Amino acid sequence: MDIDVTVKIGKGVLPTPTGAASGTFGYGDEFAGLYDPSKLGAVYTKAISLFPREGNPPPRLTETPSGILNAIGLANVGVEAFIEKKLEFLLKQSFATVVNIAGSSPDEYVRTLCRLSDSGVWGFEINLSCPNVKHGCLAFGTDPHHVENLTALLRKETDKPLIIKLTPNVTDIGTIAEAAEAGGADAVSLINTLLGMAIDVKTARFKLANRTGGLSGPAVKPVGVAAVYNVSRRVKIPVIGMGGIMCADDAVEYLLAGAKAVQIGTGNFITPGLCDSVYDGIVDYMKEKNLSKIDDFASLLQDA
Numbered sequence: 001m002d003i004d005v006t007v008k009i010g011k012g013v014l015p016t017p018t019g020a021a022s023g024t025f026g027y028g029d030e031f032a033g034l035y036d037p038s039k040l041g042a043v044y045t046k047a048i049s050l051f052p053r054e055g056n057p058p059p060r061l062t063e064t065p066s067g068i069l070n071a072i073g074l075a076n077v078g079v080e081a082f083i084e085k086k087l088e089f090l091l092k093q094s095f096a097t098v099v100n101i102a103g104s105s106p107d108e109y110v111r112t113l114c115r116l117s118d119s120g121v122w123g124f125e126i127n128l129s130c131p132n133v134k135h136g137c138l139a140f141g142t143d144p145h146h147v148e149n150l151t152a153l154l155r156k157e158t159d160k161p162l163i164i165k166l167t168p169n170v171t172d173i174g175t176i177a178e179a180a181e182a183g184g185a186d187a188v189s190l191i192n193t194l195l196g197m198a199i200d201v202k203t204a205r206f207k208l209a210n211r212t213g214g215l216s217g218p219a220v221k222p223v224g225v226a227a228v229y230n231v232s233r234r235v236k237i238p239v240i241g242m243g244g245i246m247c248a249d250d251a252v253e254y255l256l257a258g259a260k261a262v263q264i265g266t267g268n269f270i271t272p273g274l275c276d277s278v279y280d281g282i283v284d285y286m287k288e289k290n291l292s293k294i295d296d297f298a299s300l301l302q303d304a
């Protein structure tokens with residue numbers, strides 16, 4: 001049986017459903033040689049902002065039971081250095097280059113996206129959800145009006161796939177997803193990290209200089225799966241699922257819950273070739289269950 005693993009997002013097609021999540025795979029080049037690019041659907045870049053950002057002071061990462069807390073604070077090279085130094089490598093690859101954009105104001109998002117609109121990138125993932133920037137995007141991602149307005153502003157500027165990345169740090173993530181859809185998004189991706197904190201009891205100090213950080217890894221997977229299940233029933237646009245994917249079965253769980261594609265984040269830090277084995281496992285599962293396309297996953301889920 002022929003298996004079609006491609007995924008349509010707006011006017012674009014991802015060659016496979018597996019992607020490397022923003023912030024965990026650099027700009028693709030850092031992992032070169034450690035993965036098979038032909039099995040990867042997309043690299044979602046580290047967040048790019050209009051100007052370079054140093055991010056938060058260290059320590060910025062700490063391990064927690066079944067996860068990590070990070071407060072990187074959107075450290076990145078800025079859009080000009082990204083175009084000059086990082087883009088050439090990415091554009092030579094068979095996978096889609098999805099630029100994750102962060103900003104402190106709607107104007108910054110629009111200017112960054114416009115700077116990249118003719119650069120040959122496949123599409124954009126808009127990070128409305130980073131919990132680590134004090135005056136930044138958390139406000140956008142938690143307010144449906146802001147989300148709809150910003151999505152509509154960005155939609156006017158590009159025909160390329162526009163993916164809005166959602167924060168789980170809200171009362172009802174479905175409402176935010178509906179706002180992104182109303183603003184003209186081609187897809188939503190979820191979940192970003194969950195707001196968390198860790199304190200060293202010996203020193204009575206915060207483990208992160210920023211005090212709070214974003215929780216990711218296996219600990220967040222049930223939150224992500226539930227969010228994908230909820231959102232995929234609230235919007236018609238495709239849902240891209242992530243959070244705690246550490247093996248192929250985790251990715252299949254997201255696809256059964258309603259995702260059309262997945263992203264692997266924290267798992268890359270433990271197993272740099274994880275995207276390959278997740279892809280292989282998805283294909284094996286499709287063969288075993290006689291699924292010919294990614295859309296078939298959703299109908300496999302039993303009611304009880």
Ligand SMILES: Cc1cc2nc3c(=O)[nH]c(=O)nc-3n(C[C@H](O)[C@H](O)[C@H](O)COP(=O)(O)O)c2cc1C
Nearest residue numbers: 021022023047070127191192216217243244265266
């Ligand atoms: C160190 C680190 C940096 C991250 N940076 C970004 C980022 O720049 N933009 C973004 O949208 N998400 C960022 N994320 C969130 C991930 O892309 C992903 O949504 C989250 O970690 C959940 O997936 P996971 O459990 O597989 O890691 C970052 C996560 C980690 C661990």
